[in-house]
Amino acid sequence: xxxxxxxxxxxxxxxxxxxxxxxxxxxxxxxxxxxxxxxxxxxxxxxxxxxxxxxxxxxxxxxxxxxxxxxxxxxxxxxxxxxxxxxxxxxxxxxxxxxxxxxxxxxxxxxxxxxxxxxxxxxxxxxxxxxxxxxxxxxxxxxxxxxxxxxxxxxxxxxxxxxxxxxxxxxxxxxxxxxxxxxxxxxxxxxxxxxxxx
Amino acid sequence: xxxxxxxxxxxxxxxxxxxxxxxxxxxxxxxxxxxxxxxxxxxxxxxxxxxxxxxxxxxxxxxxxxxxxxxxxxxxxxxxxxxxxxxxxxxxxxxxxxxxxxxxxxxxxxxxxxxxxxxxxxxxxxxxxxxxxxxxxxxxxxxxxxxxxxxxxxxxxxxxxxxxxxxxxxxxxxxxxxxxxxxxxxxxxxxxxxxxxx
DNA sequence: CTTGTTTTATGATTTAAGTCATAAAACGCA
DNA sequence: TGCGTTTTATGACTTAAATCATAAAACAAG
Numbered sequence: 001x002x003x004x005x006x007x008x009x010x011x012x013x014x015x016x017x018x019x020x021x022x023x024x025x026x027x028x029x030x031x032x033x034x035x036x037x038x039x040x041x042x043x044x045x046x047x048x049x050x051x052x053x054x055x056x057x058x059x060x061x062x063x064x065x066x067x068x069x070x071x072x073x074x075x076x077x078x079x080x081x082x083x084x085x086x087x088x089x090x091x092x093x094x095x096x097x098x099x100x101x102x103x104x105x106x107x108x109x110x111x112x113x114x115x116x117x118x119x120x121x122x123x124x125x126x127x128x129x130x131x132x133x134x135x136x137x138x139x140x141x142x143x144x145x146x147x148x149x150x151x152x153x154x155x156x157x158x159x160x161x162x163x164x165x166x167x168x169x170x171x172x173x174x175x176x177x178x179x180x181x182x183x184x185x186x187x188x189x190x191x192x193x194x195x196x197x198x
Numbered sequence: 199x200x201x202x203x204x205x206x207x208x209x210x211x212x213x214x215x216x217x218x219x220x221x222x223x224x225x226x227x228x229x230x231x232x233x234x235x236x237x238x239x240x241x242x243x244x245x246x247x248x249x250x251x252x253x254x255x256x257x258x259x260x261x262x263x264x265x266x267x268x269x270x271x272x273x274x275x276x277x278x279x280x281x282x283x284x285x286x287x288x289x290x291x292x293x294x295x296x297x298x299x300x301x302x303x304x305x306x307x308x309x310x311x312x313x314x315x316x317x318x319x320x321x322x323x324x325x326x327x328x329x330x331x332x333x334x335x336x337x338x339x340x341x342x343x344x345x346x347x348x349x350x351x352x353x354x355x356x357x358x359x360x361x362x363x364x365x366x367x368x369x370x371x372x373x374x375x376x377x378x379x380x381x382x383x384x385x386x387x388x389x390x391x392x393x394x395x396x
Numbered sequence: 397c398t399t400g401t402t403t404t405a406t407g408a409t410t411t412a413a414g415t416c417a418t419a420a421a422a423c424g425c426a
Numbered sequence: 427t428g429c430g431t432t433t434t435a436t437g438a439c440t441t442a443a444a445t446c447a448t449a450a451a452a453c454a455a456g
């Protein structure tokens with residue numbers, strides 16, 4: 001999103017997070033702007049009996065956790081490394097300075113937030129009013145442009161586990177497994193040795 | 199958000215929408231920036247069997263429908279007047295020009311989008327992993343700062359119908375009615391001649 | 397290789413919320 | 427001030443998805 005050069009010019013430092021390491025926690029106040037150099041980060045919540053909900057998954061060059069940073073409010077979810085990741089971290093005050101001095105960046109931030117709001121609108125409607133199969137298919141279709149699914153001879157490889165799909169759509173693993181099977185039977189997607197293609 | 203003066207300087211015109219009139223429809227491409235002068239607008243979706251989901255409700259001085267405007271993507275939901283409303287409408291190209299020539303406005307847009315993303319994150323987690331009572335209470339609590347609930351001697355008056363609460367939380371009216379009764383019994387809120395107070 | 401963990405899979409059972417039916421109270425407007 | 431509509435309300439019942447149990451396949455680590 002923002003070039004590494006520019007971030008470093010304002011004092012950003014690169015930090016390493018190993019798999020399952022926490023970048024920030026729900027309920028804490030934001031201190032930094034975060035932009036992924038490499039790896040994969042998920043934002044998630046747990047309810048009282050330990051059930052996970054994944055707000056989103058982010059990949060290289062993407063930023064995350066800005067809304068509370070701008071509003072100076074507590075994080076509504078935690079950020080956790082899904083795999084080993086490198087992240088550029090820039091102190092809030094320096095990030096704000098960067099924004100002020102580089103108005104063109106604002107437009108990029110706006111487009112990024114707009115994209116995420118769009119995704120959330122689509123998924124909110126899905127989760128509230130559609131059955132499992134519809135929800136799963138919508139996540140996958142939206143994900144083709146939103147997440148980094150790679151295309152090969154069989155179509156787009158949906159590189160999520162059934163559990164992740166469940167945590168992104170508010171469904172249980174078993175329900176996702178059954179929905180995916182049903183969708184395969186209907187010809188909406190393919191399962192090639194347990195991997196899902198669309 | 200943006201002063202009426204500035205919007206008008208760039209050619210915005212004030213339009214009147216009567217109750218239930220549509221401002222824009224799901225699936226259409228955006229053409230204008232919209233900012234409410236007076237009244238109340240809801241953004242909603244309908245699923246295949248006519249069930250409604252309300253994405254959000256907006257009041258005077260708030261804007262809505264920007265994400266697709268910035269991304270040049272189809273609206274993921276429709277916008278409908280809940281009551282008679284006046285809206286300032288500014289053509290996309292002129293709005294973009296306004297933004298370019300007034301960098302300070304960008305920050306306001308960012309804060310606004312951040313606020314909405316925050317609301318969506320909170321509600322997504324609620325809808326996916328919490329029971330009806332929790333969902334209703336969270337909507338109400340978040341709504342106290344987000345929607346324009348007025349405080350009086352009995353507390354904040356939640357001026358939503360049970361149906362609207364259902365459409366905002368993905369629950370059916372009957373479930374909302376039962377959840378609200380249960381919450382009253384637990385002392386979490388008050389019902390004074392059918393009106394809900396918190 | 398072996399072993400422990402994660403992921404996918406399937407069947408049986410339970411349950412919370414949706415659905416259906418019905419009605420009274422409140423509201424709106426002609 | 428009367429009448430149609432909307433909103434709130436409650437009880438009975440149905441059902442879709444969650445839960446529970448179990449296991450095989452795949453993967454990861456030592």
